[in-house]
Amino acid sequence: MKSHRQELWFNIPARRGFVNITREVAEAIRASGVQEGLVLVNAMHITASVFINDDEGGLHGDYEKWLEGLAPHEPVSQYLHNRTGEDNADAHPLALPARASVKRQVMGREVVVAITGGKLDLGPWEQIFYGEFDGRRRKRVLVKIIGE
Amino acid sequence: MKSHRQELWFNIPARRGFVNITREVAEAIRASGVQEGLVLVNAMHITASVFINDDEGGLHGDYEKWLEGLAPHEPVSQYLHNRTGEDNADAHPLALPARASVKRQVMGREVVVAITGGKLDLGPWEQIFYGEFDGRRRKRVLVKIIGE
Amino acid sequence: MKSHRQELWFNIPARRGFVNITREVAEAIRASGVQEGLVLVNAMHITASVFINDDEGGLHGDYEKWLEGLAPHEPVSQYLHNRTGEDNADAHPLALPARASVKRQVMGREVVVAITGGKLDLGPWEQIFYGEFDGRRRKRVLVKIIGE
Numbered sequence: 034m035k036s037h038r039q040e041l042w043f044n045i046p047a048r049r050g051f052v053n054i055t056r057e058v059a060e061a062i063r064a065s066g067v068q069e070g071l072v073l074v075n076a077m078h079i080t081a082s083v084f085i086n087d088d089e090g091g092l093h094g095d096y097e098k099w100l101e102g103l104a105p106h107e108p109v110s111q112y113l114h115n116r117t118g119e120d121n122a123d124a125h126p127l128a129l130p131a132r133a134s135v136k137r138q139v140m141g142r143e144v145v146v147a148i149t150g151g152k153l154d155l156g157p158w159e160q161i162f163y164g165e166f167d168g169r170r171r172k173r174v175l176v177k178i179i180g181e
Numbered sequence: 182m183k184s185h186r187q188e189l190w191f192n193i194p195a196r197r198g199f200v201n202i203t204r205e206v207a208e209a210i211r212a213s214g215v216q217e218g219l220v221l222v223n224a225m226h227i228t229a230s231v232f233i234n235d236d237e238g239g240l241h242g243d244y245e246k247w248l249e250g251l252a253p254h255e256p257v258s259q260y261l262h263n264r265t266g267e268d269n270a271d272a273h274p275l276a277l278p279a280r281a282s283v284k285r286q287v288m289g290r291e292v293v294v295a296i297t298g299g300k301l302d303l304g305p306w307e308q309i310f311y312g313e314f315d316g317r318r319r320k321r322v323l324v325k326i327i328g329e
Numbered sequence: 330m331k332s333h334r335q336e337l338w339f340n341i342p343a344r345r346g347f348v349n350i351t352r353e354v355a356e357a358i359r360a361s362g363v364q365e366g367l368v369l370v371n372a373m374h375i376t377a378s379v380f381i382n383d384d385e386g387g388l389h390g391d392y393e394k395w396l397e398g399l400a401p402h403e404p405v406s407q408y409l410h411n412r413t414g415e416d417n418a419d420a421h422p423l424a425l426p427a428r429a430s431v432k433r434q435v436m437g438r439e440v441v442v443a444i445t446g447g448k449l450d451l452g453p454w455e456q457i458f459y460g461e462f463d464g465r466r467r468k469r470v471l472v473k474i475i476g477e
Contacts, residue, residue, distance in 0.1 A: 034182050034330050034477045036365035038445055069184035070327055071221060073367060073441050077452025079383050085290055086282065087227050095279035096286075099252065104395065131391035134382065138392075138436065140286065142381055145221050145293050145441055147325035149186055154323060156225025175450060177443035179366055179476060180327060181182045182330050217332035218475055219369060233438055234430065235375050243427035244434075247400065288434065293369050293441055295473035297334055302471060304373025328475060329330045 037065030037178040043081075045168030051093050052163040054083075054174065058146075059153050061176045068151045070180015074161060075143035078172045080133035082140035082164035085155075096140075104135040133166035140164050148180055185213030185326040188225075193316030199241050200311040202231075202322065206294075207301050209324045216299045218328015222309060223291035226320045228281035230288035230312035233303075244288075252283040281314035288312050296328055333361030333474040336373075341464030347389050348459040350379075350470065354442075355449050357472045364447045366476015370457060371439035374468045376429035378436035378460035381451075392436075400431040429462035436460050444476055 039061045041054060058074055074083045086092065144161060147154035155161075163174055187209045189202060206222055222231045234240065292309060295302035303309075311322055335357045337350060354370055370379045382388065440457060443450035451457075459470055 034365075036476070038443065038450070069182075069186075071219070071325065071367065073443055075441075075443075077455065079381070079452075079454060084286070085227070086286075092279055092282060096283065099279075099283050103251070103399070131388055131395075134388060135392065135395050138380070138382075141289070141437070143441060145223075145291060147186065147221055147223075147323055149325070154186070154325065156227075156321075156323075158227060159225065173452075175443055175452075177367065177445070177450065180184070217330075219367070219473065232434070233375070234434075240427055240430060244431065247427075247431050251399070289437070293371075293439060295334065295369055295371075295471055297473070302334070302473065304375075304469075304471075306375060307373065328332070 034179060035065060035067050035181060037061065037067065039176045041174040041176065042171060043163060043165065043173065044171045045165040048168050049097060050165045050168060053088050053160050054163050055153070055161045058161055058176055062148055062151065062153060062178060065178040067148055067178050067180035070148045070178060072146050072148055073143060073177045074146070075175050076137070076163070077175055080137055080167035081172055082137045082142065082166070083144055083174060084140050084162055084164055085144050085159050086162055087158045088160040100136045100139060103139060104132040136166045148178070182327060183213060183215050183329060185209065185215065187324045189322040189324065190319060191311060191313065191321065192319045193313040196316050197245060198313045198316060201236050201308050202311050203301070203309045206309055206324055210296055210299065210301060210326060213326040215296055215326050215328035218296045218326060220294050220296055221291060221325045222294070223323050224285070224311070225323055228285055228315035229320055230285045230290065230314070231292055231322060232288050232310055232312055233292050233307050234310055235306045236308040248284045248287060251287060252280040284314045296326070330475060331361060331363050331477060333357065333363065335472045337470040337472065338467060339459060339461065339469065340467045341461040344464050345393060346461045346464060349384055349456050350459050351449070351457045354457055354472055358444055358447065358449060358474060361474040363444055363474050363476035366444045366474060368442050368444055369439060369473045370442070371471050372433070373471055376433055376463035377468055378433045378438065378462070379440055379470060380436050380458055380460055381440050381455050382458055383454045384456040396432045396435060399435060400428040432462045444474070
């Protein structure tokens with residue numbers, strides 16, 4: 034069995050953002066030499082997500098709107114997590130906005146994708162995305178590949 | 182290490198539907214010859230889901246009702262994705278209804294299940310389902326098995 | 330390829346509760362002898378969850394509040410699943426509350442985590458949790474490890 038580990042780093046300049054990382058994951062698979070196996074791609078932070086979707090901007094705008102409806106930014110006072118008076122997560126992980134965390138929960142921490150014939154075995158429109166919900170600092174994604 | 186790949190095809194006659202696929206996945210495991218390993222079962226379309234639940238009709242009715250509340254079909258104008266004037270996804274993937282995509286996001290793209298002693302290692306009530314949110318055409322699920 | 334299977338058992342005295350199980354999963358990895366691989370950790374019941382989050386009480390309070398908003402306990406009559414007149418799940422799995430099941434759907438059944446150098450390859454704040462949504466009885470989590 035072969036295995037391969039790689040980190041992808043991000044520094045999204047806004048609070049929120051979606052980045053297509055399909056090519057980076059495909060390159061990690063090439064580097065691994067694995068022909069048949071599984072790749073795990075996961076955010077390493079509880080305010081970021083890895084998910085699979087179509088690469089279409091209007092759809093991502095809908096996601097942001099829908100997520101905002103599920104876990105609104107205002108008023109922050111409804112979340113216990115914000116009762117320290119802080120609205121950002123820079124100072125201490127405990128002050129990290131709860132709304133970012135619930136958005137990440139809905140969007141998911143990780144995806145597992147099949148590797149077949151040395152390639153990502155995705156559906157015709159599937160692309161892998163990094164979803165940021167509390168940006169403006171360096172964060173990372175883990176790519177772990179096992180197979181043969 | 183052994184690996185096995187199989188596709189399951191569906192053509193749900195309605196917009197939405199849930200199908201128990203536990204037996205098909207179990208048969209793929211038998212075909213693989215894997216005794217100890219993991220099976221990944223994932224939808225290959227961004228408007229369909231694979232999830233695990235109890236096989237009970239009332240519960241599925243509740244899911245549909247609850248999902249409809251989270252991501253209502255009407256009014257479609259609230260979603261950017263529908264501003265092309267199209268309400269179905271037949272013409273082009275970009276016109277694909279955003280609400281189907283957010284429902285799939287909540288229900289999940291994939292499950293990973295353990296294989297133990299050559300069998301699906303599920304809890305007593307767990308069953309694997311295909312969830313369709315934009316049917317009336319051929320769509321597919323990937324089953325990928327690795328192990329020994 | 331090595332594999333290892335272990336069950337973790339719980340009996341949460343309340344209807345809901347979150348338990349940090351990171352140490353138990355790490356111990357299962359040690360017992361497996363796997364240095365490079367994947368660990369699948371999944372609830373074996375459809376009213377319990379395994380998820381990854383920060384280990385911070387205020388955040389968990391926020392989750393409970395947010396989940397309650399998404400799938401409220403009252404009024405139970407809105408769910409078909411409760412129309413048998415039963416409000417608990419003790420008698421029969423079919424009477425199991427739908428709201429517990431939709432909460433579990435949002436929180437997720439399973440996590441897959443990388444194993445690197447014989448250890449859980451988690452981000453700096455990531456911890457693995459068992460989430461109970463219908464407690465007061467014995468339930469279990471499956472830990473399945475594959476790798477080398």
